[in-house]
Amino acid sequence: EDKVVQSPLSLVVHEGDTVTLNCSYEVTNFRSLLWYKQEKKAPTFLFMLTSSGIEKKSGRLSSILDKKELSSILNITATQTGDSAIYLCAVDPLLGYGNKLVFGAGTILRVKS
């Protein structure tokens, strides 16, 4: 069965800290790995990773995929209170046309001021 595991499940840091969120996966086939940020409403897209070793960056957020280790990390530097959210990792396991995603349980991040 395809599965995605995220760690830690929750994290509390102070503003200015750097955090690293982890995602590991076991899927029969792999097409891409996606990171989403969820605040009070639905998830918003952060990154999609398909190739190993290529870092994607957006402001203070960055992410990289390691296909050998079947994992990805999401880094957030100089955290702000607005970064408080649930961060979801999902894998597209290449299951036919539908491209349904397999989600991890999420990491709840709380940034204290």
Added chain:
Amino acid sequence: GAVVSQHPSRVICKSGTSVKIECRSLDFQATTMFWYRQFPKKSLMLMATSNEGSKATYEQGVEKDKFLINHASLTLSTLTVTSAHPEDSSFYICSAKGGPGVGEQFFGPGTRLTVL
């Protein structure tokens, strides 16, 4: 990124009634739409995959007669919760994808359903 809307954003209904939730892709054609359910502080649970013009594919354990999905056009999918009960109260989220192959899903803002 592409925009997906959901309507209504919040609905309160009595037990036994049916509720329809709409999901629209506003600036792209969504060949595939997905319906998720999310419980408090939990991850998204995929309920069904909906391809335009064909029957939805439901995940194991999801009752297709209770959660009716219609994907009549490339920009609209609807989820109808029939004979709703309090245990159906949840946050329902749709997402849409423009086509096969590599590509991200874009999520709607979600619908909070409360069944009294």
